Amino acid sequence: MKSITHDNLLKLLAGLADEGKIVYAPVRKGQKVFFAPVQNMQPVVFDYIQTTESPKLVLFPRYEPLISFEYQGKEVKVDDPSAAAPAERVLFGSRPCDAMALKRLAEFFDRDIPDALIAGRQKALTVISMSCIKADADCFCTSTGSSPGDICGSDILLTPVENNGYAAEILTGKGASIADRCSSLFSEIPEIRKEQYLAKVEKAFSHEEVRKKLSHAFDHDIWNGASLRCIGCGACAFVCPMCSCFDIQEEGTAKKGSRVRCWDSCGFSLFTLHTSGHNPRHNQSERWRQRVMHKFSYQPEAAELTGCVGCGRCSRACPSDMNLKEQLQDIAANVETV
Amino acid sequence: MQALHQKVKELLESGKVQVVIGYGEGSGGKSRPVFIRSAADAAKLVWDDRCHQNLAVYINKPEIKKMGKAAIVAHPAAVRTIVQMIAEHQLSSGAIIVLAVENDTLEELTDNSSLEVYAQSHPVLFPPFVVKEIEDIAALSAAERFEFWQNELEKCFKCYACRAACPLCYCERCIVECNQPQWVSVPSHAQGNFEWHMNRAMHLAGRCVSCGSCTIACPAGIPIGLLTIEASRIARTEFGFEPGISCDASSAMSSFRNEDKETFIQ
Incomplete structure (x- = not known):
């Protein structure tokens, strides 16, 4: 070699x-x-x-x-x-x-x-x-x-x-x-x-197990407790190598302008605000659930693609210590298998 | 810490409060915010030099408010924040029990006058490195200062952790989210970042209690609190506004007095 x-x-x-x-x-x-x-x-x-x-x-x-x-x-x-x-x-x-x-x-x-x-x-x-x-x-x-x-x-x-x-x-x-x-x-x-x-990184949970458990955990109590300390910033999403959500903005004047794609985050309170004024995710627990579900349930179900590679950046960046690894271990341990 | 555990236990057992917002053990040796709802969990609270976050940011969070009356573990800057929140009608008098902690002392503050006395006897104390940062930047020429902030703000990707961590950034719809008209350019390019951070500093001028939570929250390591600290210094020296010491103070940016200086209008 x-x-x-x-x-x-x-x-x-x-x-x-x-x-x-x-x-x-x-x-x-x-x-x-x-x-x-x-x-x-x-x-x-x-x-x-x-x-x-x-x-x-x-x-x-x-x-x-x-x-x-x-x-x-x-x-x-x-x-x-x-x-x-x-x-x-x-x-x-x-x-x-x-x-x-x-x-x-x-x-x-x-x-x-x-x-x-x-x-x-x-x-x-x-x-x-x-x-x-x-x-x-x-x-x-x-x-x-x-x-x-x-x-x-x-x-x-x-x-x-x-x-x-x-x-x-x-x-x-x-x-x-x-x-x-x-x-x-x-x-x-x-x-x-x-x-x-190489570094030794112990396996903390099984993403297949987490995926199975999340498939019926939408209404689980676990989301309420987990997200209480989340302050709703976008630090986790913006340091994440896999978060792909974006917003489209129009910049400029009538004479010159651009349509610009900008990073966005499902943690923001206005992320899903509808024109009508209705917001289907009106509290932080629903937004935190979306973050975890999207990465560990919806994306794997839709495309065999886990939306997380375990880099840990979100946990290091979080001002409120929302430690993702710990939360996933919690799901693996405390959400019941149907 | 034992006194804190005992006090929290009493408050929860007597039913005076239903939740205590405090610090607990976090991951990797960090502290983290915790919400204690039963006397049996009082011992989960910690108070030591890892506890920097300004917990006042949780007071008006709907999920916390739903739990009932709250007590909050507050360092001196958080006490100033609570005073300022009362002055700005974001918190009514007596709505929360404040457990003011500093080093080994614990004081229970339940009304406006005790909060004011505490806040006035605990003025803003910057750690030496912040004092040095402020002095270093003040010593720069305008062009050098601009370059300093250009380099710092270039790191900003607009996650708004500074806004989310600040208990005084409580607008339900922030100016950056108003788009008719679009006041602040959304992309995190130089112009968009300058517009956002200048706006934030101006909106907090004379209101920022210098808790440092925004700087601690910034994942990019931008010393972002220096802008609001400087804006508040100007509000203090030019207009005599000191935030966080009076529960019925008016605001520097939304009040007018005949004697206000107008020398900045040129």
């Missing part, structure tokens, strides 16, 4: 940026780590368990125009961003759970009416992930179908090994094209058992 030293990895990434690819990598801003485009690799950090914001923004940005118009004299110039070829991008430093989330997110946006913008970005994206050698108490990837060294969704997966280097699994054609072009930066090493280097 292949391996790469730390210095050569930095050279590889710098080379990709020099080729004109947009390289997203984890950088520290204040106390937190975010994915951001980098030109040189000096600010790239490696010592994080998980970034604050997920890498979903490389496929599904915080906001983006879906269509724009501008009057030029009597003519109207219309700009359709999906008509342009998306920029080639490289995501570096995503965790295996993140890579799986990006794959599932792209599948989600490809259902029914395929989303051309997101499909285009996925096609032009190469994912170079980093296995987890450390985890914390909020991680629960092994309960949602991923694991600290899972290859799903990555084009190249690096695993830190001895001597300041990384074992490199070249997993797809996109990964191979980079590894082949930059072959001098890689060396060949004998096959290793990467498991010995």
